[in-house]
Amino acid sequence: MTHPPPPVLHPARLRPTDLLRLGLVGPRARPLRSVLSALGIALGMAAVVAVTGISASNQAHLLDRLDRLGSxxxxxxxxxxxxxxxxxxxxxxxxxxxxxxxxxxxxxxxxxxxxxxxxxxxxxxxxxxxxxxxxxxxxxxxxxxxxxxxxxxxxxxxxxxxxxxxxxxxxxxxxxxxxxxxxxxxxxxxxxxxxxxxxxxxxxxxxxxxxxxxxxxxxxxxxxxxxxxxxxxxxxxxxxxxxxxxxxxxxxxxxxxxxxxxxxxxxPSDLLKARAETKDTLSGLVLSLAGVSLLVGGVGIANTMVVGIMERSGEIGLRRALGARQGQIAIQFLVEAFLLGLLGGLTGVTVGAVAVYAYAAAHTWPATVPVVWVAIGPATAVAVGTIAGLYPALRAARMSPTGALRTAA
Structure with a gap:
């Protein structure tokens, strides 16, 4: 009597919606920690948008004044x-x-x-x-x-x-x-x-x-x-x-x-332009500090995710034991880092734009928010968050099922 060949088992594939749902597990379980992690990136991005926007508004005001007064x-x-x-x-x-x-x-x-x-x-x-x-x-x-x-x-x-x-x-x-x-x-x-x-x-x-x-x-x-x-x-x-x-x-x-x-x-108009260039130099210094803020925000995300992996080792071990592949585990945590970076980027761009409009209104300047930073700001924040989450994601993926369950126990 011949037996039918055993069925071929294919590894389960996660749909994008499943990955998104898994990536939201960490932020939803620890909302305060996730918000604080994204705050560093949000502050850095807000500083970038605010500084470039205020500088552009000042330039627009200066050009308007020069057009009226004449250079x-x-x-x-x-x-x-x-x-x-x-x-x-x-x-x-x-x-x-x-x-x-x-x-x-x-x-x-x-x-x-x-x-x-x-x-x-x-x-x-x-x-x-x-x-x-x-x-x-x-x-x-x-x-x-x-x-x-x-x-x-x-x-x-x-x-x-x-x-x-x-x-x-x-x-x-x-x-x-x-x-x-x-x-x-x-x-x-x-x-x-x-x-x-x-x-x-x-x-x-x-x-x-x-x-x-x-x-x-x-x-x-x-x-x-x-x-x-x-x-x-x-x-x-x-x-x-x-x-x-x-x-x-x-x-x-x-x-x-x-x-x-x-x-x-x-x-005299040369003196005004020289003053504007001096402000641009100071703006460059502030932008450098904003870049440091982005770096600190990325380190904060990485730290939060490393701690989260240690706390969720039982979850990782169980998923590995049920057949989850290393790549799926890594993608789960990369999606989480991606979402934290996106949250920080969108929040930072919004806060920075509001700061530009408020400052321009207080000085009766034409408000100018650089479209470039509005477009690439969230993308930059996402890139920082994803890079920051790369090491924790790979670390989680390399955990063996038995080792993860033993650590959780």
Whole structure:
């Protein structure tokens, strides 16, 4: 009598849904430990998104400001001679700079011997670092300035005791609206001390921060009543955008042909860009620290999984005894590490994006969240989590059924 051949036994195959269900066993059994393990990756990813997003928002704000203020502004001011003494600009320097073919507009401010105070009872030496300068009527347009309130000087008011305050000057003097009066005077012989009516208050100007700490009076009033210099202290030149470099190169020789090397020529927008680059350097440092956070998060996942394997050795031994292959055991724990990394990545990207929008709203910046990090952030976190779980998964797969059951017992 012949017997039928024994049936061929094939190893059980786990479907993707089975693997997912098995991978969730650990996180569901120990939710607090799993959340704390994913927290390290979440913090690192949140830092990456927040830092890059805030930096991008700042850049967008800077570009918006430069578009409005214009990056074609050049400032020309007196340099110093060999004895480190100021070398005044000629009185004709504004007209000569304005005559350059590529210059759209040239204007200037001048120094005075006066100081400004909120009342006439304040000691003369308490100036709060504020300056009283003469201003040409064209200065407002040359700087592309904006008024917070009030109005700018005209031909009539330039001869009267009225003043335009920069943003910081108005704040330090306690002036919050036009129509208030301030005291301008000094002990110099040519200065006539008297009350001045505040005609307008300017908004902050990033390209000319010295204006923010200044009180501006008409040129005629400054020379007649405040012993103002007839030579300009700073000339503001607007060049055609395509010819800025050429104008910057010849501005010194044009402003003072007799001593071109004793003229300081600068481009304020370059300072803004340099400041932005400095922030980018700091952002790089923070991103490095964020990378360390990701590494620490990965180590946390690996540690949690190693401890989990020791606690679940009975489960591993039983599954091996029932026929589970090494690869299936390894995949189970890799799926668990994958899920922890995914949880940390998604949480980190969400928290980072919220931080960017909150910070941008607080500073009235356009919020910019880098799409690259939103896309690759979770993938990076998953990669970190999976790599961190590789060793524990292989360790679990190498456990023999008898050894695992003996350890559990």
């Amino acid at each position: 074609n502004l050049i400032t020309v001011s007196p340099g110093t001679d060999v004895n480190q003494q100021p070398m005044p600009l000629p009185k004709e320097s504004v007209a000569m700079l304005g005559a350059i073919a590529s210059v759209q507009q040239a204007s200037a401010t001048g120094d005075t011997k006066a100081a400004i105070y909120s009342t006439d009872l304040i000691p003369a030496n308490q100036t709060n670092g504020l300056s009283v300068r003469s201003a040409r009527l064209s200065l407002f347009d040359a700087l592309r300035a904006r008024l917070h309130s009030g109005r700018w000087l005209d031909r009539g008011t330039a001869k009267l005791p009225v003043v335009i305050l920069g943003d910081s000057a108005a704040h330090l003097l306690g002036v919050d609206a036009p129509g208030q009066k301030v005291w301008i005077g000094g002990k110099h012989q040519g200065v006539h001390s008297e009350w001045y009516l505040v005609l307008g208050i300017l908004q902050p100007n990033e390209l000319a921060p010295e204006i923010d700490n200044s009180a501006l009076v008409g040129e005629a009033q400054a020379t007649a009543r405040l012993d103002g210099d007839r030579a300009p202290s700073t000339v503001y030149v607007r060049a055609r955008p395509e010819n800025v470099a050429e104008v910057q190169a010849i501005a010194g020789a044009t402003a003072n042909p007799a001593a071109p090397n004793m003229v300081a020529v600068s481009r």
